[in-house]
Amino acid sequence: MPISPETLKRILTEFGGLTMTDSQLADAVGAVQSWVDELNRLDELDLDGEYSGIVLRADDGGYAQ
Numbered sequence: 001m002p003i004s005p006e007t008l009k010r011i012l013t014e015f016g017g018l019t020m021t022d023s024q025l026a027d028a029v030g031a032v033q034s035w036v037d038e039l040n041r042l043d044e045l046d047l048d049g050e051y052s053g054i055v056l057r058a059d060d061g062g063y064a065q
Contacts, residue, residue, distance in 0.1 A: 003033045
């Protein structure tokens with residue numbers, strides 16, 4: 001999803017964020033777009049063969065509660 005200065009302005013307004021000038025919004029677009037691209041890349045990772053650390057527990061020889 002392409003990020004534009006208008007998109008950032010709407011997001012900031014909706015979430016009660018900072019007031020930014022048009023110049024500041026234009027400067028921030030590249031960084032925000034990089035974050036969005038990276039999140040999309042991570043979202044596409046195939047983790048079906050991985051186990052959750054929440055499910056696995058080490059057997060330390062102690063008593064389970």
